Amino acid sequence: MTSLTKFMDSFGAILLAIIWIAPLLFAFWAATHSTSDAVNLNLFSPWTMDNFRVAWNGAPWLKYFLNTFTLVTVILIGQFILTTLAGFAFAQLQFPGKDYVFILVLMQLFILPEVLIVENYAMVSRLGLFDTILGVGMPYMASAFGIFLMRQAFKGVPIELHEAARIEGCGLLGILWRVYVPLAKPTYLAYALVSVSTHWNNFLWPLIVTNSPDTRPLTVGLSIFGAPENGVDISVISAATLMSVAPLLIAFLIFQRQFVQAFLRAGIK
Amino acid sequence: MGTENYADLFADPTFWLVVKNNLLYAGVTIPVSIGIALAMALWANSKISARGFVRTAYFTPTVLPMIAAANLWLFFYTPGLGVLDQIGSLFGLPSVNWLGQPETALWAIIIVTIWKEAGFFMIFYLAALQTIPEDLKEAADIEGTSRWTYTRRIVLPLLMPTTLFIAVNAMINSVKLIDHLFILTKGGPSDASKLILYYIWEMAFAFFDAPHAAAMTILVIAVLGIVAAVQFLYLDKRTHYQ
Numbered sequence: 210m211t212s213l214t215k216f217m218d219s220f221g222a223i224l225l226a227i228i229w230i231a232p233l234l235f236a237f238w239a240a241t242h243s244t245s246d247a248v249n250l251n252l253f254s255p256w257t258m259d260n261f262r263v264a265w266n267g268a269p270w271l272k273y274f275l276n277t278f279t280l281v282t283v284i285l286i287g288q289f290i291l292t293t294l295a296g297f298a299f300a301q302l303q304f305p306g307k308d309y310v311f312i313l314v315l316m317q318l319f320i321l322p323e324v325l326i327v328e329n330y331a332m333v334s335r336l337g338l339f340d341t342i343l344g345v346g347m348p349y350m351a352s353a354f355g356i357f358l359m360r361q362a363f364k365g366v367p368i369e370l371h372e373a374a375r376i377e378g379c380g381l382l383g384i385l386w387r388v389y390v391p392l393a394k395p396t397y398l399a400y401a402l403v404s405v406s407t408h409w410n411n412f413l414w415p416l417i418v419t420n421s422p423d424t425r426p427l428t429v430g431l432s433i434f435g436a437p438e439n440g441v442d443i444s445v446i447s448a449a450t451l452m453s454v455a456p457l458l459i460a461f462l463i464f465q466r467q468f469v470q471a472f473l474r475a476g477i478k
Numbered sequence: 479m480g481t482e483n484y485a486d487l488f489a490d491p492t493f494w495l496v497v498k499n500n501l502l503y504a505g506v507t508i509p510v511s512i513g514i515a516l517a518m519a520l521w522a523n524s525k526i527s528a529r530g531f532v533r534t535a536y537f538t539p540t541v542l543p544m545i546a547a548a549n550l551w552l553f554f555y556t557p558g559l560g561v562l563d564q565i566g567s568l569f570g571l572p573s574v575n576w577l578g579q580p581e582t583a584l585w586a587i588i589i590v591t592i593w594k595e596a597g598f599f600m601i602f603y604l605a606a607l608q609t610i611p612e613d614l615k616e617a618a619d620i621e622g623t624s625r626w627t628y629t630r631r632i633v634l635p636l637l638m639p640t641t642l643f644i645a646v647n648a649m650i651n652s653v654k655l656i657d658h659l660f661i662l663t664k665g666g667p668s669d670a671s672k673l674i675l676y677y678i679w680e681m682a683f684a685f686f687d688a689p690h691a692a693a694m695t696i697l698v699i700a701v702l703g704i705v706a707a708v709q710f711l712y713l714d715k716r717t718h719y720q
C-alpha cells in the first residue's frame with residue numbers, strides 16, 4: 210500500500226469514527242455546560258455538574274435502575290432455565306415429533322415479540338401480571354434464539370462424556386448439570402451479554418406493560434423524563450441520558466472484546 | 479369472521495401511507511447501513527492508525543438504548559438551537575425544522591437508524607474478513623491486481639453469505655426499530671414519519687382499537703413469514719456447500 214492511500218484510509222476511517230461518536234460527544238458537552246453555553250458552542254465556558262444534579266432530582270432514577278437491574282436478572286434466570294432444558298432436549302433426546310416441534314420453535318425467530326405487543330398485552334393482563342416486572346420479562350423467557358444457541362452448544366459435547374457419566378450412575382438431569390452445562394460456559398456468557406444488553410435497552414414492551422414508577426425500567430423513565438410536556442432543557446436531558454447509559458457503556462468499554470465476541474457468537478448461528 | 483377488519487385497513491389511507499413510509503424506511507436503511515458497515519469493516523481490518531479507537535467508535539451506538547440515541551440526536555435536530563442548524567448558520571443557511579416538516583421527518587428518523595445499526599453489522603463483516611486467507615491477497619499483489627479489483631472480485635464474493643445474513647437482520651430491524659419515533663416525531667407531522675409497528679402500538683394503546691391492531695399484526699407476521707421462508711431456503715443452500 211502506498212503511503213498516500215494509507216493516509217487516505219486512515220483519514221477516512223477516523224473522520225467516520227468522529228462523525229459516529231459526535232452525538233455522544235455533544236451530549237457530554239451539553240451535559241457539562243449550562244444550556245446557553247451548550248447551544249452556543251461556547252468553547253471556553255465553565256464546566257458544571259448542575260445538570261446532573263437537576264436531572265438526578267427530577268425522577269426516581271435509583272428506582273428505575275433497580276427495576277432495570279431486576280428485570281434483566283429475572284429474564285436471564287428464566288432464559289437460562291428454559292433454554293437449557295429445551296436446548297438439551299432438542300440436542301440429545303429422542304421424542305416423537307421432535308423435528309416438527311423444533312420448526313415451531315424456530316418460527317418464533319421471525320415472529321418477533323415486538324410485533325406481538327397486542328396479543329402479549331392481552332395475555333399478560335389475563336394472567337394478572339400487568340404492571341409487574343415478571344409481566345415485562347415473561348414474553349422473552351422462552352427465547353427461540355437461546356434454545357437454538359444451547360442446542361448447538363450441547364450438540365458439540367462429545368457423546369463419550371455423556372456415556373461415561375451415565376455408566377458412573379448419573380441421572381439425566383445430573384448429566385445435564387455436571388457435563389453439558391459446564392462445557393457450554395462460553396455460550397452462556399455470550400448469551401448473557403446479548404440478553405442483558407438487549408433487555409437493558411428494550412423500550413416498547415415495558416412502555417406498554419408498566420404503569421408506575423415501581424416497575425418502570427430506565428428506558429421508559431428516560432422517555433417520560435424527556436417528554437416535551439415536562440419542559441426540561443437540552444442540557445438536563447443530555448445529563449439524564451448519559452446517566453442512564455453509563456453503566457452499560459462503561460461495562461462495554463472495559464469488556465469490549467467479550468462484547469464483540471458475544472454478539473458474533475450469538476449472530477453467526 | 480373478522481374480514482371486515484382487513485377491509486377497513488385497506489380502505490384506510492393512513493394505513494397505506496404507513497406502509498409506504500415503512501417501505502422507504504427499509505429501502506434506504508437496509509442498503510445504506512450494509513454499505514457503511516462494509517466500509518467500516520474494511521477500514522477496521524486494515525493497517526490504519528488509531529484502529530482501536532476507530533473500532534470502538536463504530537461499535538458504540540450498538541450498546542445504547544434507542545431511546546437514549548433519540549435523545550442524543552434531538553440535540554442535533556432541534557430547530558434554532560440544534561447542532562445542524564448551528565453548522566448551517568455558519569454557512570448562512572436558514573434554520574430548518576428537520577423533525578417538524580413532512581419532507582424531512584422520515585429522513586431524520588432513517589439517519590438515526592443507520593447510525594444505530596451500521597456498527598453492529600460491521601462486526602459480522604469484520605469476522606468474515608478475518609477468515610479470508612492471507613495468500614489470496616499475496617497472490618493478488620504478485621499479479622499486480624489493484625486494490626479495487628481485489629476487493630470487488632475476491633473480497634465481496636467471499637462476503638456474500640455474510641451480506642445475506644446481515645440483510646435479513648436489517649430487514650427485521652426495519653420492522654422492529656421504532657423506539658426513536660416516540661422521542662423524535664411521534665410519527666408526525668401528519669403521519670409523515672409513522673411506521674407500521676408504531677401504528678400498531680398507536681391503534682391498540684392510544685386509540686384502543688385492538689381488532690384493527692390485531693389485523694395489522696397478522697399482516698406483518700405474514701410478511702415476516704415470507705422473509706423466514708427465504709432465509710430457510712438460503713440456509714439450506716449454505717449447508718450444501720459444506
